[in-house]
Amino acid sequence: MSGFLIGACGARSELPGGQTVGAAGTQGVAGAPPFVECLTVVDCPAPPPDQCGAAACIDGSCSLQLGQICDDGDPCTADSCQTGGCVFTDARVDADGDGAFASGNVGDPKAPLGCGTDCDDASPRVFPGGAEVCDAIDNDCDGAIDEDTQLVPSGVAPTLVSPPEAERSWSGGLAFDGESFGASMTSVIGRMQGQFQQIDRFGKLVGAPQRIARVNAEAYAGPLVWSGERYLTAYQDARQDGNYEIYFDLLNRKGQRLIEDLRVTNADDFSLRPSVLWTGAEGLLIWDDRRFERSGDASGIFGQRVSIDGQLVGGNLRLSPPGVRAENASAALSDSGVGVAFVALEAGDAPRLKFMTTSRALEPSSALTDIPFEDPDAPVVTALQDSYVVTFHQDSGVIGPAIYGVVIGKNGLVRAAQSMTAGAPHARGNATYSYGDRFVMVWADDRDGVYQLYAQTFDSKLSPITPRLQLTSGKTNTLGPTVAAASDGGLGVLYTDEGAGKPRTFFTRLECGSTLQLK
Ligand SMILES: [Ca+2]
Numbered sequence: 001m002s003g004f005l006i007g008a009c010g011a012r013s014e015l016p017g018g019q020t021v022g023a024a025g026t027q028g029v030a031g032a033p034p035f036v037e038c039l040t041v042v043d044c045p046a047p048p049p050d051q052c053g054a055a056a057c058i059d060g061s062c063s064l065q066l067g068q069i070c071d072d073g074d075p076c077t078a079d080s081c082q083t084g085g086c087v088f089t090d091a092r093v094d095a096d097g098d099g100a101f102a103s104g105n106v107g108d109p110k111a112p113l114g115c116g117t118d119c120d121d122a123s124p125r126v127f128p129g130g131a132e133v134c135d136a137i138d139n140d141c142d143g144a145i146d147e148d149t150q151l152v153p154s155g156v157a158p159t160l161v162s163p164p165e166a167e168r169s170w171s172g173g174l175a176f177d178g179e180s181f182g183a184s185m186t187s188v189i190g191r192m193q194g195q196f197q198q199i200d201r202f203g204k205l206v207g208a209p210q211r212i213a214r215v216n217a218e219a220y221a222g223p224l225v226w227s228g229e230r231y232l233t234a235y236q237d238a239r240q241d242g243n244y245e246i247y248f249d250l251l252n253r254k255g256q257r258l259i260e261d262l263r264v265t266n267a268d269d270f271s272l273r274p275s276v277l278w279t280g281a282e283g284l285l286i287w288d289d290r291r292f293e294r295s296g297d298a299s300g301i302f303g304q305r306v307s308i309d310g311q312l313v314g315g316n317l318r319l320s321p322p323g324v325r326a327e328n329a330s331a332a333l334s335d336s337g338v339g340v341a342f343v344a345l346e347a348g349d350a351p352r353l354k355f356m357t358t359s360r361a362l363e364p365s366s367a368l369t370d371i372p373f374e375d376p377d378a379p380v381v382t383a384l385q386d387s388y389v390v391t392f393h394q395d396s397g398v399i400g401p402a403i404y405g406v407v408i409g410k411n412g413l414v415r416a417a418q419s420m421t422a423g424a425p426h427a428r429g430n431a432t433y434s435y436g437d438r439f440v441m442v443w444a445d446d447r448d449g450v451y452q453l454y455a456q457t458f459d460s461k462l463s464p465i466t467p468r469l470q471l472t473s474g475k476t477n478t479l480g481p482t483v484a485a486a487s488d489g490g491l492g493v494l495y496t497d498e499g500a501g502k503p504r505t506f507f508t509r510l511e512c513g514s515t516l517q518l519k
Pocket residue numbers: 093094095096097098099100101102118120121127
């Protein structure tokens with residue numbers, strides 16, 4: 001090609017009109033080629049986008065006449081030269097479509113072409129003037145998180161979730177998928193089975209309940225976690241000759257199974273009570289396991305990593321130390337790893353509360369913390385920004401009068417231990433939701449003569465920062481709460497109403513209200 005061009009060119013010593021160029025956008029300078037060979041103008045360098053000018057191909061050589069440089073001095077516009085004149089266009093971007101342009105400007109690499117006021121242009125729930133809701137996010141870009149908000153009763157009657165054909169039903173797990181809730185419950189329909197029910201964020205049932213396991217084998221419904229795209233769940237059932245083993249399933253937002261039931265344990269004796277965590281990359285299961293009891297060793301707390309397409313990652317991992325009789329585990333994910341609380345049965349079957357941390361790969365990363373307390377039962381772990389909280393009740397054969405809490409720093413030291421509720425003969429069963437700097441706890445106590453559910457928000461020192469709210473007020477015991485937060489800041493609560501000998505599963509919710517309106 002170049003041979004043709006050279007052959008086609010005329011006398012190369014004669015400079016064409018205008019200025020010759022050696023590279024796009026530069027004027028001819030000493031040392032640069034005196035001209036660029038061309039067949040047509042498209043072979044020639046063009047002026048830079050923000051400068052006017054005209055290129056030409058004259059007698060096989062490029063010519064570039066440079067004109068006005070377009071610069072309005074405004075970093076929030078894109079400068080260009082079009083058809084011989086400067087054009088300045090608004091270059092601000094609103095990537096999340098909430099009407100507020102990204103903050104920053106062209107000099108800010110985090111917000112190119114910004115110049116707006118949206119402090120998070122990846123979230124339509126965040127913009128100046130946005131409604132602040134209870135979601136641990138600064139929705140109105142004023143630098144304060146969840147200011148002037150608190151949970152308030154919705155005023156809506158609870159929704160019966162378990163189906164009419166269930167002879168009995170108990171709450172299992174609850175999660176929010178970005179639009180609606182997913183609930184799991186243990187229902188007796190001939191035999192026990194785990195069922196999934198989709199519930200919209202106002203508490204209305206969506207579609208029919210789905211059985212969670214493919215095999216119908218005396219299953220207890222377990223917790224649900226939403227990955228952003230699918231639910232993870234784990235449960236125990238008796239399909240292996242009545243020997244309870246842990247299984248794992250993936251469900252879509254309607255509760256339809258996406259994989260074959262994945263067997264997690266193959267253990268002598270029972271494996272029970274799985275917790276499920278989602279790290280953002282894989283699932284973590286943590287459960288009680290008695291596989292070593294018959295060989296003279298103790299029951300233990302075990303863990304398993306699971307991939308998002310339903311494959312085991314590595315094998316079962318024993319988390320609690322050998323020789324410690326451990327059961328009744330709860331786990332929560334923090335920035336730094338996983339906090340695990342459990343009950344260890346010591347000499348004379350005396351229960352003691354223990355806490356340990358692991359990495360996100362479930363490698364134990366701390367020694368056991370012993371939490372001095374008589375007869376602890378049913379611990380629940382909550383991860384805050386700088387600490388873990390373990391909440392639990394007391395069972396010495398008689399249920400104790402309060403829900404208790406301890407704060408454990410990331411270094412494993414216990415910072416406080418105290419009763420968090422008061423005023424009832426008995427309190428039991430709690431569920432928590434973390435906002436990072438505070439958490440809401442839902443529990444059951446019988447100050448009214450029957451167990452009713454209550455909710456209250458506590459700070460990281462376990463001090464209450466909102467009034468206690470009553471969630472249920474029927475004539476029969478309501479127990480077994482499990483909670484999940486919706487994107488509007490509301491809190492869904494799934495629970496069991498024991499009824500008159502016929503337990504059923506219900507859903508209720510708290511709304512996120514403005515304390516300014518309440519005043
Ligand atoms: Ca925006």
